[in-house]
Amino acid sequence: xxxxxxxxxxxxxxxxxxxxxxxxxxxxxxxxxxxxxxxxxxxxxxxxxxxxxxxxxxxxxxxxxxxxxxxxxxxxxxxxxxxxxxxxxxxxxxxxxxxxxxxxxxxxxxxxxxxxxxxxxxxxxxxxxxxxxxxxxxxxxxxxxxxxxxxxxxxxxxxxxxxxxxxxxxxxxxxxxxxxxxxxxxxxxxxxxxxxxxxxxxxxxxxxxxxxxxxxxxxxxxxxxxxxxxxxxxxxxxxxxxxxxxxxxxxxxxxxxxxxxxxxxxxxxxxxxxxxxxxxxxxxxxxxxxxxxxxxxxxxxxxxxxxxxxxxxxxxxxxxxxxxxxxxxxxxxxxxxxxxxxxxxxxxxxxxxxxxxxxxxxxxxxxxxxxxxxxxxxxxxxxxxxxxxxxxxxxxxxxxxxxxxxxxxxxxxxxxxxxxxxxxxxxxxxxxxxxxxxxxxxxxxxxxxxxx
Numbered sequence: 168x169x170x171x172x173x174x175x176x177x178x179x180x181x182x183x184x185x186x187x188x189x190x191x192x193x194x195x196x197x198x199x200x201x202x203x204x205x206x207x208x209x210x211x212x213x214x215x216x217x218x219x220x221x222x223x224x225x226x227x228x229x230x231x232x233x234x235x236x237x238x239x240x241x242x243x244x245x246x247x248x249x250x251x252x253x254x255x256x257x258x259x260x261x262x263x264x265x266x267x268x269x270x271x272x273x274x275x276x277x278x279x280x281x282x283x284x285x286x287x288x289x290x291x292x293x294x295x296x297x298x299x300x301x302x303x304x305x306x307x308x309x310x311x312x313x314x315x316x317x318x319x320x321x322x323x324x325x326x327x328x329x330x331x332x333x334x335x336x337x338x339x340x341x342x343x344x345x346x347x348x349x350x351x352x353x354x355x356x357x358x359x360x361x362x363x364x365x366x367x368x369x370x371x372x373x374x375x376x377x378x379x380x381x382x383x384x385x386x387x388x389x390x391x392x393x394x395x396x397x398x399x400x401x402x403x404x405x406x407x408x409x410x411x412x413x414x415x416x417x418x419x420x421x422x423x424x425x426x427x428x429x430x431x432x433x434x435x436x437x438x439x440x441x442x443x444x445x446x447x448x449x450x451x452x453x454x455x456x457x458x459x460x461x462x463x464x465x466x467x468x469x470x471x472x473x474x475x476x477x478x479x480x481x482x483x484x485x486x487x488x489x490x491x492x493x494x495x496x497x498x499x500x501x502x503x504x505x506x507x508x509x510x511x512x513x514x515x516x517x518x519x520x521x522x523x524x525x526x527x528x529x530x531x532x533x534x535x536x537x538x539x540x541x542x543x544x545x546x547x548x549x550x551x552x553x554x555x556x557x558x559x560x561x562x563x564x565x566x567x568x569x570x571x572x573x574x575x576x577x578x579x580x581x582x583x584x585x586x587x588x589x590x591x592x593x594x595x596x597x598x599x600x601x602x603x604x605x606x607x608x609x610x611x612x613x614x615x616x617x618x619x
């Protein structure tokens with residue numbers, strides 16, 4: 168059955184509490200957008216995009232050429248009424264095309280054809296120029312976003328501190344301009360690029376090589392084109408005495424009993440999700456049948472209109488330990504638990520690789536492959552990570568471990584549970600819903616590659 172309205176769904180690990188026992192109960196909250204309607208395309212407010220490209224000396228040759236090709240691809244997908252700008256930076260920052268309607272795209276194409284490589288990397292200056300161009304009219308846009316591409320570190324400019332740059336991204340997001348980042352190769356600062364996107368309310372991607380950039384660029388625009396809900400806030404209220412611990416790495420406001428969780432934007436046909444652990448005291452477990460959790464969501468459409476979600480609640484009976492043991496666990500909760508646990512393990516392996524402890528890395532990955540043997544996608548990711556570990560390439564391992572763990576923590580999902588059971592269905596799906604076994608590699612092919 169197609170989903171026709173926004174909704175919240177709550178799944179507990181098992182459909183009951185253990186009577187008379189203090190316990191920790193995993194609970195999955197799914198915030199779902201409706202499926203896309205097969206109707207005539209509706210008019211929308213314009214997108215406002217700033218394409219910000221690193222042209223420092225290390226980008227010379229194929230990397231810069233591929234970055235320009237990806238930027239042209241995005242320009243070609245925009246409507247004539249959308250607003251776009253082009254900023255390039257090395258140690259200097261230049262706005263080649265100020266924010267203006269795309270029109271016939273010729274100004275963007277001409278400017279892109281003249282981009283050439285230069286010196287050092289004033290990453291903050293490039294980002295700031297892109298954001299400054301979007302901020303004045305951000306309220307008029309369906310989406311205002313800086314799309315930043317770099318292969319290096321913020322080594323020159325007014326601000327080079329990663330925490331300071333990420334904080335500015337957060338401030339811009341509060342004013343309506345989000346940030347997506349694209350890292351290229353093995354020398355960029357992945358912690359900075361991921362944190363900029365996380366605090367900036369956008370997406371983060373990377374490519375091992377220039378040729379690997381096209382797939383994430385296409386995924387970004389596919390996602391923007393299908394956008395349904397923005398500024399998604401999940402509010403949770405637990406019964407008195409029940410604690411809530413968020414297991415995802417989302418930004419959170421409020422306290423342990425009433426957190427407000429900042430979820431990612433949601434596209435049509437997709438969902439954002441959060442896994443929490445309810446800490447239930449003995450007294451409440453003995454009573455059972457009471458309301459444990461209430462979930463509410465606020466969000467807006469790309470046009471700025473409020474998007475209505477009906478609240479959802481979780482109420483569970485209490486059962487004897489013997490009866491509780493016979494209940495089946497919810498497979499979706501188990502799957503999300505496994506993904507978050509695998510992501511934490513990759514963070515441990517990344518830390519070990521930074522210290523050159525490759526024996527520890529290999530042991531962690533081997534244990535993980537045994538632990539998650541019933542999760543096919545996780546096994547593919549872990550095998551890819553094991554192959555990288557054998558190469559002893561610390562820089563590549565660090566990046567792949569970070570981006571894979573982030574994918575496991577907050578990736579966009581299809582609203583339909585059976586979606587990922589058929590690989591053919593997944594490969595033909597919108598690019599932002601596909602699971603990749605290696606985040607830095609092209610896996611599904613380019614639109615212009617007939618062999619894929």
